[in-house]
Amino acid sequence: MSNHSLDRSRQLIEQYLSVRQLTTDICQSLEKEDLSVQPIADVSPPKWHLAHTTWFFEELLLVPYLQGFKKFNQQYSLLFNSYYKSAGDHWLQQDRGCLSRPTVNEILDYRGYIDNLVIQLLQQNNPEPEIQSILEIGLNHEQQHQELLYMDIKYILATNPTYPAYSNLPLAKSHGMKQSWKSFAEGLYHVGHEGEAFAYDNESPRHKHYTYPFKISDETVTNGEFLSFIDDKGYKSPNNWLSQGWDWVNSNSICKPLYWKQINGEWFEYTLHGLQPLDLDAPVVHVSYFEADAFATWKGARLPTEYEFEIYLQQTELKPGEKQATSQVAIYHPNNSSQKVGQVWCWTKSHYSGYPGYQTFKGVLEEYNGKFMCNQFVLKGGCVNTPKDHYRHTYRNFYQPHQRWMFSGIRLCKDH
C-alpha cells in the first residue's frame, strides 16, 4: 500500500471504530433486561439494534467483499435483517421482543467478530470505492440507529411505573425566549443535496421549487404554549383536528404529549434524566403530526412545508449532535436556552415523496428509503440526540402522522 492509501485505510478504521463504539456506549449504563424488551411494535429491543447494525456490515460489506468470509451464525440473517426483502426472509418487527436469544453477550461477541473482519478488510485492501461507499452508508445507518436507541430506550424506561433515569446528570431549566418570526420572499429556491459529501438518496437531486412568501418562527413551540392548548380544550375541539387525527385522539384517549404525566394536579415530564417537573420554557417534544397540526390550527398558523423549512435552515448554523460519547457531559433532553435548531425534529406539512428525478440507491439498498414514501410526513432540523456528524440541513426524517416516540416538536409558519 502507498502511504496515502495507508492513511486512508487508517482513517476509515478509526472512523468505523469510533461510530461502532458510540453505539455500545449508548447501551452501557443499561441492564440486560432493558436491552431485551419491546413494549410496542415500533420500539425494538436495544440489543436488536446492536445486532442489526452489525448484520448490515456483514451482509453488505463482508459477504460480497471479504474472501472466505464465514458467517458468525447462519440464523442471524433471518433475525437481524430488518426489512430488506431482497436479502431474504426476516423476522417480523413486532416479534423482536419475543427473542431471548441471542443474549446481549452473544450479540456483543457478534459485534466483535464482525468488527475484526471489517478492520481486516479495510487493512488488506487499498479499499475500493465500492467498499468505501458501503462503509459510509453503514456508518450513517448505524448513526440513525443511535438516535433510534435513545428513542427506544426512553420508551422502555418510561413504560416502567418506577420511571428509572437513563442519565443521572441534572437538567437545567430553560430560559424563556422572545418569539420572533423570520420572513422570506416569494421566488424560485434551490433545495436538496448537492456535491460529493454523503447524503441519502432521498435528499437528491437538488432542484428548484417555487415558493410563496412566508414567515417562520425562530423558536419552537414550548411546553407552556402547548399547555395553553390543553387548557383551552384543544384535545376536545374537533375543528382543531384533521379527521384521522380526531379519530386517533378518541380511539386512544390522547390528551397530552407522550411523556407528560399529571400527578395530583401538577404536570411532570418523563425525560432520559427521569421524571421532571414540566419545564414550561422548554420545547414541547414527543407530539404526533396530528397534534402538531391541531396546535398550529388552534394558533391560527400552520406547519411549514419541508421546502420552507429547508430555506429557513439554509440561513442557520449547523447545530444538532453535540452529543458526546460519554454520558458524563451529555444532556439528553431538548431545552430552549441557546440553540435555534437541533433541539427537536419539527414536523412539516410535506408528505414524504421522492424529489423530481429521484433515483433510489442501487441493489439491496434500493429498499432503504423509496419504499416508505407513503403516508409519512417529513421532519426537519435534527434533535438533541442526533449524532453530531450525521446531520445536514437537507436531511429528511419521516414518520407516520400518529407516531410520537421520536423527539418531535413544532415550529410554526404563516403565509406572509
Next chain:
Amino acid sequence: MSNHSLDRSRQLIEQYLSVRQLTTDICQSLEKEDLSVQPIADVSPPKWHLAHTTWFFEELLLVPYLQGFKKFNQQYSLLFNSYYKSAGDHWLQQDRGCLSRPTVNEILDYRGYIDNLVIQLLQQNNPEPEIQSILEIGLNHEQQHQELLYMDIKYILATNPTYPAYSNLPLAKSHGMKQSWKSFAEGLYHVGHEGEAFAYDNESPRHKHYTYPFKISDETVTNGEFLSFIDDKGYKSPNNWLSQGWDWVNSNSICKPLYWKQINGEWFEYTLHGLQPLDLDAPVVHVSYFEADAFATWKGARLPTEYEFEIYLQQTELKPGEKQATSQVAIYHPNNSSQKVGQVWCWTKSHYSGYPGYQTFKGVLEEYNGKFMCNQFVLKGGCVNTPKDHYRHTYRNFYQPHQRWMFSGIRLCKDH
C-alpha cells in the same frame, strides 16, 4: 321581482330539480334491499345518500334562510349528517347499514318535503348571493354523491354471488389503441382554479409550480397490460411494492383488481352491466394506489404528479360526464374506444394537501375538504360515471392508498 330575477329564480329551480331528479333516477332500477345494505364501512347504503344529500340542503339552506322552517324529523340530523362535527352529533359511518328505518319510501317523502321548501325559498326571494352560493355547493355536493352512488351500487351488487347487472345494455368491446407519449418542457406552470365559476376550496388558489421535463402516456393502462403484470408475478415480487402496499397485499391476499374473477382459468370482470369476459383493451379500473404504483415500478415508469397531470389536461378537451339521466343510453363502464380522458380517475403520486395559500370554505363547510388532507392521494381526470357538468380539469379527487372501489385507473409518466 324583476323579470331578470324571475328568470334567475326559474333557472335555479330548474337546475335544482334536474340534479335532484338524476339522483333518484340512479336508484330507480334498484330494489329496496339494494338500497339498504352496507357490505363494508366505505360503502354506504344508497338510501343513505338519498337522505344525506337532502339533509345537506335542509341544514345549510333551509335552517338558516327559510323563515318558520320545520324539520321533517328531528332525528334525521343525527342520522344523515355525514361528518360535520360543527353541525352536531352524527351516526357512525360504519353503522349506516344497521338502520332499517327510515325506509326508502320515508326517505323519498323527506326528499319531496325538502324539495318543495327549497323551491319555495327560491321563489319567494330574489335569491340572495349567499343562498345562490349554498345552492351551488349543495348541487355540486349532490353530484359527488351521484358518482358515489354508482361506486356503492357496484360494490353492493358485486358482493352477491349471483352478480346481478345494474344495466341491461350491452357493452361494446374496446379497440386497442397505439401507445403514445406526450412530452412537456421544464418550466414554471400555472395550476389550480381561477375565475368566478364554481370550484371547491381545494382547487385554489391558482399558483405557479416549477416542473421538470416529463412525458405522459396518452392512453391509460389496459386490462391486457395489467394482466401481464399479474402473469409476471407482479403481486408476488416485493420490490415492485411500497412497504405498506406489500403489507396490504399480503394481509388481504390481494392478487387482482377488485372486480376481476377467474373462473375455470378464464378471466372475467364484474361491471355494472353484469359479469363480462375481461376486455383486454379496456382501461384497467378499480386498482388501489398501491397497485398503480407497483405496476408503474414494474413497467420502469412512475405515476405522474398532480401538477404534471393537470398540465397535460390543460391541453385536452373537457370530457367526463356523458352520463345521462336515463339508463337507456348510458354505458357504465370505461372503454378505450374514443375518449382520451374521463374514462377512469387516474392516481397521481401527489399527496392530497392544501395549495400554497389554501383557505377552507367558511362555516360548517370548513370541514368539507381541509380536514381530509392526510394520508390520501390525488386522482385526476374524471371517469365515465362523473356527472357531466360537475367536472373540471382542476378537480382534485382523493382517496386513501388502499381504496379501490372508486373508478380508479392508471396513466404512466416518465422523466424526460
Next chain:
Amino acid sequence: MSNHSLDRSRQLIEQYLSVRQLTTDICQSLEKEDLSVQPIADVSPPKWHLAHTTWFFEELLLVPYLQGFKKFNQQYSLLFNSYYKSAGDHWLQQDRGCLSRPTVNEILDYRGYIDNLVIQLLQQNNPEPEIQSILEIGLNHEQQHQELLYMDIKYILATNPTYPAYSNLPLAKSHGMKQSWKSFAEGLYHVGHEGEAFAYDNESPRHKHYTYPFKISDETVTNGEFLSFIDDKGYKSPNNWLSQGWDWVNSNSICKPLYWKQINGEWFEYTLHGLQPLDLDAPVVHVSYFEADAFATWKGARLPTEYEFEIYLQQTELKPGEKQATSQVAIYHPNNSSQKVGQVWCWTKSHYSGYPGYQTFKGVLEEYNGKFMCNQFVLKGGCVNTPKDHYRHTYRNFYQPHQRWMFSGIRLCKDH
C-alpha cells in the same frame, strides 16, 4: 292410499302449512328494509331466516326424497346453508347482511316453490317414516327460527334511535308477586327426554342424576330487583363477577340490561311494543350469563344447575308459547302477572354438554347440536316468544355467556 294414510297425509300437510304460515306472519308487519339488515353478526336479516328454513326442507327432504326435484336456484344452497359443513360450502354468518339479493319477494317465491313440492311429496307418498321424521325436525327447526325472528327483529328495531314498535298493542303493567322458594330433597332424580314424542338429540338419554338438597325461587328476578343491583354499584364491584365477565363488562362498558335506556334520569325499556317506562315488577330480561351470575352472587344465592331446574319444572304445568298467529292478541314481552314459567329463558350454571350416553342425530343433522357443546350454558323454561307446540320441560336452550339478545332472565337457587 288407505284412508288412514290419507288422513295422516292431510294432517302432516296441515301441520306443515300452519308452521310455515306463522313464520311469514311474524314478518308481515315489517318493512322490506327491516327484513334485510344485520346490525351485528349474531343477528341475521329476517329474510335470511325465511330462506334458510326453506332451504332446510329443500336440502333434507326434497333433494333425497322427491324424484326429479329441481332446485329453485343453484346458489341458494351456498347462501342459505347456515353451518352444515357436510352439506357443502356456506356463506359466512357475519356477512348475511351484505346480501341485497335475493330480495324479500324472491325469497317468498322460493318459499312458495318449496311449499308446493313438499305438499306434493306428502300427497304422492304414503309418507315413509323417514320423511315424517325429517318433516318433524324441519318443523321444529322452523319453530326455533320463529323465536330467533322475534329476537333478531327486536334487535334490529332497537338499533334505530327512533325506536319503532313491532306491535301496537298496549302492554299491561305487571303485578308484584310475593317471593317464595320451593325446596327439593337430596336424592337420585331422573332427567331428560323419554318416549316417542319429538325431542332433540341433546335431551336424551333420560338418565339418573344425584342431586343435593336445594331450594329454587318460584319467581324470576324482576326489573326492580335488578335495579337495586345497579344502584348498589353491582356493575362496578369486581367481586360480584366471574373473571371473564369482569373483562366483558369493562371492555364493552356494560352497565345495564341490553334494552334498558336511561333518559333524563328515568329508566325505560325497549320492547317489541316500543319504548316503555321500566316496569319494576316485570321479569328482568336480556341479561347475559355474566350478569345473571353476578346478580346471584351479589344476592348471596347462585344460579340453579340445569338438573335442579328440570326437577323444578317437572312439578310445573307446561306453559310457554301462548303466542298466536295473529298479532291482534299477542303480547311480546314477559310480565309477571300470572305465569310461573315460560316468561323468560333462565340461565343455569350448567355448561352445555352431552348427557351420559348422548348420541347425535345421524347424517347432516349430526351437526345440529353436538358440535356446539363448548363454552355455552344451558337455559331452561321457555319464554313468551317460544312457539306453543315447540316447548318441553326437557328442552335445553344454550348460548354463550356474553350473549343477551335472546329473552334471557334469572331464577335464583340456594343450597338448602
Next chain:
Amino acid sequence: MSNHSLDRSRQLIEQYLSVRQLTTDICQSLEKEDLSVQPIADVSPPKWHLAHTTWFFEELLLVPYLQGFKKFNQQYSLLFNSYYKSAGDHWLQQDRGCLSRPTVNEILDYRGYIDNLVIQLLQQNNPEPEIQSILEIGLNHEQQHQELLYMDIKYILATNPTYPAYSNLPLAKSHGMKQSWKSFAEGLYHVGHEGEAFAYDNESPRHKHYTYPFKISDETVTNGEFLSFIDDKGYKSPNNWLSQGWDWVNSNSICKPLYWKQINGEWFEYTLHGLQPLDLDAPVVHVSYFEADAFATWKGARLPTEYEFEIYLQQTELKPGEKQATSQVAIYHPNNSSQKVGQVWCWTKSHYSGYPGYQTFKGVLEEYNGKFMCNQFVLKGGCVNTPKDHYRHTYRNFYQPHQRWMFSGIRLCKDH
C-alpha cells in the same frame, strides 16, 4: 416456645426454604434475557413468577401478621399482584413483558428480603393456625408456579429459531405399550377431597355422583397415534371438530401439536431437551381441548368426564412429581416407558364448575379459583413437571379449550 412448637417452627421453615429454593433452581440455568421476555400474553416472563410468588407471601402473610413490616418497594404490589382485585390495582397480564425493571437481580433481592422476614415470622411466633394455613397455601401456590415456569420457559425457548435446550440431559426413547382398557360399573361414586390435608377449595366437597358404565384407556394417546390422525386429514375434516374448534383451526392455521416441526419431511418435536426426532411411542403433549376432542371423535371414542377420570385414578398409585431440585437427574419430557399416570395432564370433557355445595376460600383468596369457572375445561392426572408433593388425584387443573402450552395430552374413554 415449647419443644414441640420449636419443632413445628423448624419444620415449617425447612419446608418453606425447600419450596422457595426449587423455584430459583428452575431458573438457574437460564439467561437474564430468557427470564424477561413474554412472547404471548399467556406466557409470563419467568422473572415475573419469581416476584409474584414472593408478593403472595408479602401480601397475605407479612402485611397482616408481621408487626412493623415495611414493604421492599411500594410499587411491587401493582406490578406483581396477578389478578386479585381486592388486593388493589394490578398491571395487565399481557404487558408483563414490557417491564425491564425490576431486574432479575432486584427480584432476587426481593425474594431474599421477604424470605428473611417470613423466617423471622415463623421463628418469633408459635405460629398461629392462620399463619400455618396461609403458609401452606402460599407454598402450594408457589408449586403451581413452578409448573407454570416450565411451561413458560419451554414456550420462550421454543419461540427461538435456534431452539436452545433447557436441559442437556439425553432423552431416552419410549417403549411402545399395549393398549388396554379398564372397565367401571354403573353406580354412585364418591369424588372430591376429604380430610385435613391440604387441597384447594375447588376439590371440595367430596360428593356422590351417579356414573354410567364406562371403560377408560390405560395408556395415553401416543405421538404415533396422533400422527395417524394428521395423515388421515384429521385437521382438514370439519366433522371431527367442535364448531369453535373448527374456527380456531382455520383462523390460526393449526395443523399439528404446538411443538411439532416438520423439517424436510421428517417430524421433530421441540422439548426442554432441545429439538428431538418425534418419538412415536411417547405420549402426545401440548394439544388443545379442541384437538383432544377431535382426535377422540375421529377415533370413535370420547374424552372422559372428570368424574370418570377420578374414579379411574382412585385405583392408581400416586405418581406425578418425580422432578428433583437438580437438573442433573430430571427429565423434562413425558415418555411412555413406565408410568401409568403423571406423564401428561389429560383433558376431560367436564366444564370447570363448582362442586355441589362448593365454597370459595375466604378473603382475598376468594378470587383464587371460583371466578375462573367459565369456559374452561378440567384436566386430570398431573404431568412430568408437576412438583412431587403438590399433586393429589382430586386435583383439578383447568384451561381454556384453545390453550395448549401446558403439558396437556389425551386419554380416551368409551361408553361400555
